[in-house]
Amino acid sequence: MQHTGRHLAALVMLLALSAPAQQQPQPADKPYAIQLRVGESVDICKTGTIACPANNPICDDTSIVGTEIKSAEGLVFKGLKPGTTLCSAAAGSGFGLRRVYRVTVS
Numbered sequence: 258m259q260h261t262g263r264h265l266a267a268l269v270m271l272l273a274l275s276a277p278a279q280q281q282p283q284p285a286d287k288p289y290a291i292q293l294r295v296g297e298s299v300d301i302c303k304t305g306t307i308a309c310p311a312n313n314p315i316c317d318d319t320s321i322v323g324t325e326i327k328s329a330e331g332l333v334f335k336g337l338k339p340g341t342t343l344c345s346a347a348a349g350s351g352f353g354l355r356r357v358y359r360v361t362v363s
Contacts, residue, residue: 288343288359293322293336295362300331301346307356308348318342322360336362 289306291299302309311332314324321340325333332346341361348354 288357291334291358291360293334293360293362295336295338298325298333298335300327300333301356301358302332306358307346308350308354310349311346311356312349313347314344315346316342316344316360321362334358334360336360339363 289304291301291304293299301307302311309332312326314332314334316322316324316334318340319337321336321338321342322344323335323337324344325335327333334344339362341359343357344360345355345357348356
C-alpha cells in the first residue's frame with residue numbers, strides 16, 4: 258500500500274512537470290487592458306471578462322472613452338480621443354461586482 262502512495266505521488270509530480278506552459282488569464286483584481294482607435298468600439302460582454310448583462314459604466318476621463326448600452330447585453334466602450342483612462346462596469350450578477358478596464362485609445 259505504501260508503494261501505491263509513492264507511485265501516485267510520483268505520477269502527480271510527473272504530470273505537473275510535463276504539463277505545457279499555458280498563458281495565465283489576466284487576474285480579475287488587475288485592470289483588463291483594452292486597446293482602441295479613435296472611433297472604434299468594443300462590446301465588453303463579448304470580451305468574456307464580465308458577467309453580462311453589464312451595466313452602470315464609469316470612466317475616469319469621459320473625453321477619452323464614451324460608453325453606451327446598445328442592447329440587453331451590449332455595453333460598449335468607444336474611443337473618442339487618444340489617451341488612457343480607467344473604466345469600470347457592474348456585472349449583471351446583481352451582487353454589485355465591478356470589473357475595471359484600462360482603456361488605451363490611439
